[in-house]
Amino acid sequence: MNILIIEDDSSIQMLLKLSLEVEGFYPTVTGTVTEGLAELSARIYDLILLDLMLPDQSGFELLKLLRQTHKEIPVIVLTAKNEMNDKILGFQLGADDYLTKPFETRELIMRIRAVMRRMRIEPPAPTTESIHIGIIEIDRTECTLRVAGHLIKTTSKEFDLMWLLCKNPKKVFSREQLLDQVWGYEYYGQTRAVDMLINRLRDKLKPHGNVLATVHGMGYKLEV
Template sequence: MGQGSNPAIKAGKILVVDDDLELRQLLATYLNKHGYDTVLAGDATDLESRIARYEPDLVVLDRMMPGRDGLEACRALRSQGEDVPVIMLTAKDESVDRIVGLETGADDYVGKPFDPRELLARIQAVLRRKSGPSSFKTAHAVRFGAFEFDPVMRQLLKDGEVIRLTGGEINLLEALVQNPGKPLSRDRLLALARDDDAGERNDRAIDIAVLRLRRAIEDDPKSPRWIQTVWGVGYRFSP
C-alpha cells in the first residue's frame, strides 16, 4: 500500500485493481502525489474482502483481466449491496462496451490508453458527486413549481397528487433533480439512472425517457421549462 506524499492532504483512499504491474505502480505514484492513499491489487479475486479490509473511497477497476474480469467483479459488488464508487478501465472504447460497463454498476469509464490527469479528474468528480450535499442517501424532497419529488419515497407529486412514473423514469428524474443546473451527458445519465427492468439501454432510450418525463411535468413538452436540452452534451434540470 502506498502512502500519500503530503499527509496534510486528505483526498481519500483508492483501490487500484489491474493486472498490469507497470500501470499499477504508475497510478500509485501519481495518485499518491496528489494526496491519495493507494491500495494495489493485481486481480479481482476476493475484491469484496479487500474493500472490507481497506475501506477505499473509490475503486479503479480494470475491465479485462485473467480469471475474474472487471465486469463480473463490479456486478457482484452491486448485487451484494456494496455502493463504493467504481471507475472502470478498459482497452475497449466502443460505445456498447462503455454502456455495458456502466450498466454493471460502474460510476464512470475511462478507455485505455489514458492520460493520468483525466483519470484524476474523473476520480475527483465521482467523489464529489458521492459525498456532496446532493447525495441520494441524504436527499430531501425537491420542490419545483407545483411539483414535489421525494427521493426516499420515490414519488413525484403535483399539488399533492401522485404522478405515475415507471421505475426508469423515477431513476432519471432523481439523477436530474439531484444535479440542478448541471449539464449531464447521456452516458452520465445511463450511469446515474440505472434501471434493471429497462432492457437494452442506449442514448435513444435516454431521449425517449426524457420525452416521457417532459410529457408528465411540462406545460409544453416542446418548449420545456424544467428539463432542458443542452445541445452537444445532454440534458439539464433547471429549477
C-alpha cells in the same frame, strides 16, 4: 470526464482514444511514465488507463507511486501479462481493475463506468428524502412527484430520472450520464432509451410548463 492513457503501443493508443471520445470522455494519450507524470502534474484526471510494459519504467513501479501521490484517482491496468501472479500484484499495489489484452472496447467502457460508480459510493449519511424546487415537489420515500400541486403518475425509471435532475438542478446531464446513473451500465449504448423517457415525461408535465430543457449538443437539465 478526463482519462489519462499511459500506453506505448500506437495502435492501441488510437483505438482507446477514438473509443473513449465516441463515449463522450476526454482522453489524453501518453507513451511513457515520464510523459504520464508530467500530465498528472499539469491537469486533473478522473481515471487512468495504465499499461504495465512501458519503455522507460515498469508500470508496476508507476502504479505503486500513483497510490502514494494520486490515491484518489482510480487506475485500470491494461496489459498483455495474463499470469495470475501479475494480477495479484497489480491489485496489491492498488489497481482498481485489470483488463488483459486483447480486449473488447465495449467491455473496457463498462468497466470504466463500473469503477467510477464505485468511486462515487460514500459512507452512509443523512440524506434528504424530499426535494421542493420551484413548482416541483418530489418525495423519494413515498415515490411521489407533484408539479404545481398536481400529482404526476410516473414509472420507476421516470421517477429515478426526475430525482436525479432535481438533486442537481443546475447540472446538464449527457445521455450517456443519464443512461449510466438511471439504467446502469448493462444498458451500454442504448441512449435512445433516454430520449424516449424524456419525451414521455415531457408529455406528462406539458400542462405545467417546460420543466425538462434540452441543451443542444450536451444533453438535458431541469428547467427551474
